Structures are given as structure tokens and as C-alpha cells.
Amino acid sequence: MSVKDDLYYSEDHEWIREEEEYLLIGITDFAQEELGDIVFVELPEVDEEFDKDDSFGVLESVKAVSDTFIPISGRVIEVNEDLIDNPELINDDPYGDGWLIKVDPADDSELDELLSAEEYAEFIEEE
Amino acid sequence: MKKTPLNQLHKDLGAKMTNFGGWEMPVEYNGIIEEHKAVRNQCGLFDISHMGEILVSGEKAFESLQRIITNDMEKLEESKIIYTPICNKNGGIIDDLLVYCLKDDEFLLVVNASNIKKDFDWVKENILDNTTVENLSDNYAMLALQGPESKKVLTQLTDIDLNLLEYYRFRKAKAAGIEMIISRTGYTGELGYELYFEPEEAENVWKQLMEAGFDFGIKACGLGARDTLRLEKMLALYGNDIGEETNPYEANMGWTVVLNKGYFIGREKLINIKANCCSKKLTPLKITGRGVARHGHQVYAADKKIGEITSGSYSPSLKQGIALAYLKSEYTDPGTKIEIEVRKRRVAAEVIAGPFV
The missing domain is CATH 3.30.1360.120 (Probable tRNA modification gtpase trme; domain 1)
Structure with missing residues (x-):
């Protein structure tokens, strides 16, 4: 199970990478492992706005279905269209090609409330 | 556990x-x-x-089982196996199982894990004299x-x-x-x-x-x-697709009920059920829209509720959602277009003819 150092994490198993112009959001290696083979993805529309912890999408695996919750308030500026035809990218590369959305954050300070890599690693240890 | x-x-x-x-x-x-x-x-x-094994033996073992299962024990001989439901008096399915003919007076029932105790008690209750029933599941x-x-x-x-x-x-x-x-x-x-x-x-x-x-x-x-x-392959799962509230005919298992073999538990009701079969039927569906139907999802034709999904999953062979549902009979013809409510959203689906692969 891998946890990347340079990311922020939520207790709902999403990660955030801070880029210059936006935030990149995906689900963690732990989350994709728990879900199993992902077969369908529902993502939001570009320009949709969400409050922190809102459900912004749905991931469906062979056995189960689960909501994804946005770890930070903001506006969606891009979604990963590749996932529509290749949802397995999330299983194969959760921190890379399997990213879900790019977000323009409403309030950068919300990042401070998220978990560090170390804290997240501890959190999943307890789960 | x-x-x-x-x-x-x-x-x-x-x-x-x-x-x-x-x-x-x-x-x-x-x-x-x-x-x-x-x-x-x-x-x-x-x-x-986890599957259960129940041994039924003795002089009257054959006769006993003939009265308990819906299929015909006469199809068996040593080294042969039959698939059969056992039904209650109302024709509801208590379990579906395999009967192995070990000898002409010794039969092994292989039953669903969740039904081991229920089946054992039922068989024990309904055997004739000079018949032994043993739960060998741990062996x-x-x-x-x-x-x-x-x-x-x-x-x-x-x-x-x-x-x-x-x-x-x-x-x-x-x-x-x-x-x-x-x-x-x-x-x-x-x-x-x-x-x-x-x-x-x-x-x-x-x-x-x-x-x-x-x-x-x-x-x-x-x-x-x-x-x-x-x-x-459209094989029914006990607890999902079949159970005590469903009968073998509506579950497409009519071939496992032999009405003319003489008395067995449920026979009387099953004769009636067959004559009026069936107001609903277990029906295979292909999800043509995007999504996966799951157990318990409701099925609609326009605004009318016509049934419920009993098993639903993504099919790795077809790369799309597939499901079994009990649908009102008038909607079970292959090609019938229907909709399934998946998480507050209607997803298009279609009745198909037979097994999915």
C-alpha cells in the first residue's frame, strides 16, 4: 500500500496535490485496493461548485459502489475524461493517470485541515 | 465467524x-x-x-428423499448426481442442493452453507422410520x-x-x-x-x-x-434469486420438479402453481445504459413498477452490467426495453433471451 509524501489526504481516502494553478484530486491506493476493480466512474461537470465534503462523484467496482467526497471547497475546472472508457486507470495508477478532477479552491486555508502523509498512513493503519 | x-x-x-x-x-x-x-x-x-454435507442413509433413505425433494430420485444410480430444490408445503424453496448417490441406500446432500441447520432439521423431521440423517459438514x-x-x-x-x-x-x-x-x-x-x-x-x-x-x-x-x-450463466443464488417466497416455476427451474413421481412435500401447491404459471418470472437483463444494477433495485416500464433486481453485477465477459430480476410476466419477452432505478437515476436495460455468455 503506498502513501505519497507530497500530498494532502482526507479521512474519506482522497488525496490532493497542490499545483500552481489548481488542485489535483484523486483517491488513494488504499481506497482503490478496498474497492477492487473499478468498472464505472461518474464525475461532475466542469464549472460545478462544491462545498467541502460534498459528494462529487461515484466509483463503481465489480462488487460495490461508493461516493467520492471532495476534501476542499471549490469549482471543478477539469475532469479526467480518460476514466470514462478506462476506469481501471484508478486501480493501476491512483496517484497518476487515475486522478479524478482538477479544482480551483475557494479557500486555500482548508488545506491545513487535511492530513499529512504520515497522519494518513497512521489513519489507515487503524482502519 | x-x-x-x-x-x-x-x-x-x-x-x-x-x-x-x-x-x-x-x-x-x-x-x-x-x-x-x-x-x-x-x-x-x-x-x-463452507458448503454443507448431509448424509441420509438406511433402508428407507431413497423413499424418504423422494418425499422431500422435487426432482425424481429414480434418475439416480450409484455415482450419479442430481440437482434439486426442496420445497415447503406452499411450494416455496427451502434450499437448492445436489444429491449424490453413494449407494442405493446412502445419499449425500450438498447444501448451501447458510442453510445447513435448516436443511438438516427439515430432512430429519420429514424422513421415514429406519433412516439416519447425519450432518457431516465438518468432515x-x-x-x-x-x-x-x-x-x-x-x-x-x-x-x-x-x-x-x-x-x-x-x-x-x-x-x-x-x-x-x-x-x-x-x-x-x-x-x-x-x-x-x-x-x-x-x-x-x-x-x-x-x-x-x-x-x-x-x-x-x-x-x-x-x-x-x-x-x-444465469445460475440462481439461494437467498438472492430463490428462497421460501419464490417457487421453482417462476425461477425457471420447472425442469427440477417432477409432479408425476408420486407424493412429495409441496406437490399439491406446485400443481396449482404450474397451471397458473406465472405472474412474475426470473428474467435476465442487460444494462444498456451506464451503470450496474444491484440486488434490491427497482425495475420500471415507463412509470410503472414491474419488478425488482435479485442479482446484479458487472459482467467481466461482456464489460457491462447484467442482472436477474423478477418481472411481471408481460414484460419478460426478449427485447423488452425497461429501466432500472440505480441510485435515484434511471438506467436503460433490456430483457434478453438466455444466459449472458
């Missing part, structure tokens, strides 16, 4: 475990899709030691070796000629160095074998089979793949 003799081995292999009818069982090892494909194309090995480990390469794999571990073992037949023979029942049965719709033997040998037999299957691409498979494999 109950554990099979292979519990630790599954965990060592990194299996994801789940509670299945009170048993801690492996759902998947490396992914349901990969395991599913292994069984369709090569070969897979399942631990199904057997059970492995299912399934897939087109399974014959080649098993052949390496046994001296018997598997070409002579026909579908729904079994042999008591030596394989992997121990005495076992080798049965040409399964729950995947592929060529395959189910093996019954003493639990102490479970790990030994598992390892020998995995080794013998290595060159053929054998994979350890969990209950996740078992479920997608059986659903693609």
Missing part, C-alpha cells in the same frame, strides 16, 4: 476476506476480473469448504477446480481417466495422494470438478492443485468471481 481449513492460507495469499453467511471467506485475491477471466479461459481454484473440505484447463490440471494428480467422468457423475478415487470424491459439477458454467476430502488435507491438496495448474495459468479465485461467473 466460522473458518474453513484454508482460512490462514487465504490470508497469507493476501485475500480480501468477508463474512458470507457466517463464514469468513475470501472475496478476491488479485482482482475479481482477473480471477473471472482465468476461469473462463484457463482454470481457477475455489475453496468452498469435508471442498475445493472447486473450474475452467477449460481443469481436466488437464487434475489429470496430473490422479490415475483415473477423467475423460470417462461425465457431467453430473462422480468417482471415489485417489487424487493428490488421498482418497476423495471427484465430482464433475460446478457453479461457473465451465468444465470443472468439485473435490470432497478430509479437512486435514486441505492445504496439501490446494497446494498440489495450484502447482499442477501453474503451467496452465491457474488462479486462486474468491467468492467475488464465483458470483460473477454463476450470474453470467
Whole structure:
């Protein structure tokens, strides 16, 4: 199970990478492992706005279905269209090609409330 | 939770475990899709030691079972197997099971794990005098070796000629160095074998089979793949697709009810049910929209509710959602367009003719 150092994490198993112009959001290696083979993805529309912890999408695996919750308030500026035809990218590369959305954050300070890599690693240890 | 003799081995292999009818069982090892494909194309090995075994023996064993099962015991002879429901007085399905004819006065019932106690009590209650019923479930480990390469794999571990073992037949023979029942049965719709033997040998037999299957691409498979494999072949799952509230006719299992064999429990009601069959029917559906229908989802034709999904999953072979649903009879013709409510959203689906693959 891998946890990347340079990311922020939520207790709902999403990660955030801070880029210059936006935030990149995906689900963690732990989350994709728990879900199993992902077969369908529902993502939001570009320009949709969400409050922190809102459900912004749905991931469906062979056995189960689960909501994804946005770890930070903001506006969606891009979604990963590749996932529509290749949802397995999330299983194969959760921190890379399997990213879900790019977000323009409403309030950068919300990042401070998220978990560090170390804290997240501890959190999943307890789960 | 109950554990099979292979519990630790599954965990060592990194299996994801789940509670299945009170048993801690492996759902998947490396992914349901990969395991599913292994069984369709090569070969897979399942631990199904949670299944129950009930031995019915004695002078009146045959007669007793003839009164309990809906299928006809006369179809059996030594080394033969039949599939049958057992029904209650109302024609509702108490369980679906296999009957193995060990001798003409000795029969082994192989039953669903969650029904072992219920079946044992029911059989005991309904046998004639001079018949013994024993719950031998703890005396057997059970492995299912399934897939087109399974014959080649098993052949390496046994001296018997598997070409002579026909579908729904079994042999008591030596394989992997121990005495076992080798049965040409399964729950995947592929060529395959189910093996019954003493639990102490479970790990030994598992390892020998995995080794013998290595060159053929054998994979350890969990209950996740078992479920997608059986659903693609439209094999009913007790508790989902069939139960005490459903009868064999509406479940497309009319062929397992032999009304003219004489008395059996439920016969009277089943005669009526057949004559008026059926207001609803278990129907295969292909999801044509995007999404996966699941157990309990409602099915609609326009605004009218016409049924409910009993089993639904993603089909690794078809790469789309598939499901079984009890639908009102007028909507069961192949090609009928319907909708399923999936998480507050309507998803398009279509009735199809037969098994999905």
C-alpha cells in the first residue's frame, strides 16, 4: 500500500496535490485496493461548485459502489475524461493517470485541515 | 465467524476476506476480473469448504428423499448426481442442493452453507422410520477446480481417466495422494470438478492443485468471481434469486420438479402453481445504459413498477452490467426495453433471451 509524501489526504481516502494553478484530486491506493476493480466512474461537470465534503462523484467496482467526497471547497475546472472508457486507470495508477478532477479552491486555508502523509498512513493503519 | 481449513492460507495469499453467511471467506485475491477471466479461459481454484454435507442413509433413505425433494430420485444410480430444490408445503424453496448417490441406500446432500441447520432439521423431521440423517459438514473440505484447463490440471494428480467422468457423475478415487470424491459439477458454467476430502488435507491438496495448474495459468479465485461467473450463466443464488417466497416455476427451474413421481412435500401447491404459471418470472437483463444494477433495485416500464433486481453485477465477459430480476410476466419477452432505478437515476436495460455468455 503506498502513501505519497507530497500530498494532502482526507479521512474519506482522497488525496490532493497542490499545483500552481489548481488542485489535483484523486483517491488513494488504499481506497482503490478496498474497492477492487473499478468498472464505472461518474464525475461532475466542469464549472460545478462544491462545498467541502460534498459528494462529487461515484466509483463503481465489480462488487460495490461508493461516493467520492471532495476534501476542499471549490469549482471543478477539469475532469479526467480518460476514466470514462478506462476506469481501471484508478486501480493501476491512483496517484497518476487515475486522478479524478482538477479544482480551483475557494479557500486555500482548508488545506491545513487535511492530513499529512504520515497522519494518513497512521489513519489507515487503524482502519 | 466460522473458518474453513484454508482460512490462514487465504490470508497469507493476501485475500480480501468477508463474512458470507457466517463464514469468513475470501472475496478476491488479485482482482475479481482477473480471477473471472482465468476461469473462463484457463482454470481457477475455489475453496468452498463452507458448503454443507448431509448424509441420509438406511433402508428407507431413497423413499424418504423422494418425499422431500422435487426432482425424481429414480434418475439416480450409484455415482450419479442430481440437482434439486426442496420445497415447503406452499411450494416455496427451502434450499437448492445436489444429491449424490453413494449407494442405493446412502445419499449425500450438498447444501448451501447458510442453510445447513435448516436443511438438516427439515430432512430429519420429514424422513421415514429406519433412516439416519447425519450432518457431516465438518468432515469435508471442498475445493472447486473450474475452467477449460481443469481436466488437464487434475489429470496430473490422479490415475483415473477423467475423460470417462461425465457431467453430473462422480468417482471415489485417489487424487493428490488421498482418497476423495471427484465430482464433475460446478457453479461457473465451465468444465470443472468439485473435490470432497478430509479437512486435514486441505492445504496439501490446494497446494498440489495450484502447482499442477501453474503451467496452465491457474488462479486462486474468491467468492467475488464465483458470483460473477454463476450470474453470467444465469445460475440462481439461494437467498438472492430463490428462497421460501419464490417457487421453482417462476425461477425457471420447472425442469427440477417432477409432479408425476408420486407424493412429495409441496406437490399439491406446485400443481396449482404450474397451471397458473406465472405472474412474475426470473428474467435476465442487460444494462444498456451506464451503470450496474444491484440486488434490491427497482425495475420500471415507463412509470410503472414491474419488478425488482435479485442479482446484479458487472459482467467481466461482456464489460457491462447484467442482472436477474423478477418481472411481471408481460414484460419478460426478449427485447423488452425497461429501466432500472440505480441510485435515484434511471438506467436503460433490456430483457434478453438466455444466459449472458
